[in-house]
Amino acid sequence: MKLIQRIGYYLGGFSIGLIILAFFLNGKKASCSYGPDARVLKNINSKKIIYNDVIFEYISHNIIDSTEIRRILKKGDINFSDSDPRHKPCGIYLVEGEFDEKDIVITVENCEDTATVTDLKIEKP
Structure with missing residues (x-):
């Protein structure tokens, strides 16, 4: 059997395997969150999120919307150098994101x- 035929058989079987995997995993909530940011954000978003009174003031004055806060909590970056994950009883994380070309820093107290969400800072660029 020639090399080109071997490559053809390999690619054919590989593509059939990918189609079967896509069929079985379609609709499943499978995720690959291996990085530290992704794991912590997934942990935060899997829990009930409570907003502090300061955050309700931002929302009531239409400075920021609760959906934007949720988006930042899903897609933001965690600043581990300023966070305190070993704080007792709950770890404190600073989640950074962007909204209307402004940098937003959200302080989250991650309990069991x-x-x-205890604090929100809007930093103008």
């Missing part, structure tokens, strides 16, 4: 059952 809940995640409380």
Whole structure:
């Protein structure tokens, strides 16, 4: 059997395997969150999120919307150098994101059952 035929058989079997995997994993909530940022954000978003009174003031004055806060908590970056993950009883994380070309820093207190958004800072570029 020639090399080109071997490559053809390999690619054919590989593509059939990918189609079968896509069929079985379609609709499943499988994710590959291996990085530290992704793991912590997934942990925060899997819990009930509670907003502090300061955050409700931002929302009531239409400075930022709760959906934007949720988006930053899903897609943001965690600043581990300023965070305190070993704080007792709940770890404190600073999540950075962007909204309307402004940098947003959200402070989240990540407890065992809940995640409380305690502070929000809007930094103009």
